Amino acid sequence: MSEDYDNDDLDAAEPLVLPLDGWHRERGARMVEFAGYQMPVQYEGIIAEHLWTRENAGLFDVSHMGQLGVAGAEGDLASAAEALEALLPGDISALKPGRIRYSLLMSETGGVLDDLMVLNTGKDFSVVVNGATKWDDIGHLREHLPDEIVLTYFDEQALLALQGPKAAEALGRLGLVPIDGGTPLAELKFMQADIYDWQGKRLGVSRSGYTGEDGFEISVSAADVVELADTLVAQPEVKPIGLGARDSLRLEAGLPLYGHDLNEETDPVSADLAFAISKRRRVEGGFLGAERVLALLAEGASAKRVGLALEGRQAAREGAQVMQGDSQVGQVTSGGFSPSLQRPIAMAYVDAALASPGTALEIDVRGKRLSATVVPLPFVPHRYHR
Incomplete structure (x- = not known):
């Protein structure tokens, strides 16, 4: 998931401030309003930041994105998966602990309300949604999830993305220790995640991102994000990177941008995202908008x-x-x-x-x-x- 910056997208409301707002400004970031927040568009220049990320490692602040939890009553993972499958076209019940799946939040008419990531934590499902749509997404989820399903918005968590061919080398130097016998950081594969201890702080780390490069997304308490960001940019491979390069990187990677390449009028088949509709769901349906989407799969868009x-x-x-x-x-x-x-x-x-x-x-x-x-x-x- 990714959002572009565009002055036409701005709301009239006073923009919110991210936990790293002062950190960005201290490093000379040019700030713009996007998705209701003040965010860094660039530091030294979009092209330079883009190429640095392709060759080294870039640190992106994506804390505006929505980090949600979806849990069943008394930790019933199966009921949470079933509830999500009523809204998403992916095979959530087959998602193994520690694995991530790209999916789509669907409307009743088969349009895409958002694209998102779903992680099976082993206890519940962690869902990361786009910042520009997160409040609408939360409202949609609350409306359609059964009453016994618990939806949590982790508003005290920040989110960093460390992206580029040297990201693993740089992050590996921090000495993250997997909690409860989890997967060592170096053994994480693309679309896998685990929980790590870093100097007594709890980090949720996934090997994922939206640049087309190897990299990680790191969920960290907002109270600890400045210390983590300082530690990461102290590594010789890492520089802070703004929204401008994030957009050019995802465009080169052919990744759609919600609000631009995707919207509520867009169906997954036309968007070339049919891979997000799992084999079982193509047969069984059962998700919002399934009638239209399955017809498009059969007949073509x-x-x-x-x-x-x-x-x-x-x-x-x-x-x-x-x-x-x-x-x-x-x-x-x-x-x-x-x-x-x-x-x-x-x-x-x-x-x-x-x-x-x-x-x-x-x-x-x-x-x-x-x-x-x-x-x-x-x-x-x-x-x-x-």
């Missing part, structure tokens, strides 16, 4: 999210029309200049008949036609630690 490689140096931004001749055949949902590839790239929804790699299209940018070619996603190969 009319549009599909694709990658586009643009010629030249000019980037196409969200909202630009994708054209074939005189006909509009799609619309850009995310776009920008790729620091890694040194060329403009974009993601767009286009007519399904035009979604094959190699298809030549054009993008209308303020009346100028830019040549573009459909390419496979991701633009930059993922380097997850599997």
Whole structure:
């Protein structure tokens, strides 16, 4: 899960302050309002921060995201899984302790209300939702979960993401000790998590992230996050990284951004997220919006999210029309200049008949036609630690 920063997204309400607000400012961060919070968009520059993360390790503050707990009565894990499966299309009941699954919070009409991560802690389920949608998500969950299911919002927890090929080396130096005989940090694989002791402090660590690189997301008490952030950036491989590079990294990784590439009108099939609908759920259904989603799986969607490689140096931004001749055949949902590839790239929804790699299209940018070619996603190969 990831959110973009966009001044058009700002609420009129006074923005909230994250636990690391002063820490960011001390390091020269340029702050912007996003998802109801003041957040760092960049420190030394988006391109430099992007490339540093691809080659070393970047530390991102993602504490605006919602960290939730879903528990059954008296610790009944099966009932909590069943309740979540009524809202998500994933096979939550088959998720083993310490494992994470990407999933989708669905509407009654088969639209995507949010994309999220679900972790089986062995006692309950930890759910991380997008910051811009977390209050709506909490309301939706409270409305649809059975009364006996306990929903908790961990508002006193901060969340850091340490991303990049040297993230494991840097985090490993902190001497984290698995609690209760858990998995040593070095043995965590992509989409696995455990609880660790760090100098008497409890950290929830998952090997996951939204940059396409190896890395970790670390849940830590807000009271301890400054000390942890200081310790991490003291490592030679680690620099603080802002929202701007987080967005360009996830775009290169071909990862959708809620509120841009995904919204309540978007279905999982068109969004190329059918992998999040497990085999059993495709047969049994039973989740909100299943009738529409299963019909789209069987019949095919009319549009599909694709990658586009643009010629030249000019980037196409969200909202630009994708054209074939005189006909509009799609619309850009995310776009920008790729620091890694040194060329403009974009993601767009286009007519399904035009979604094959190699298809030549054009993008209308303020009346100028830019040549573009459909390419496979991701633009930059993922380097997850599997």
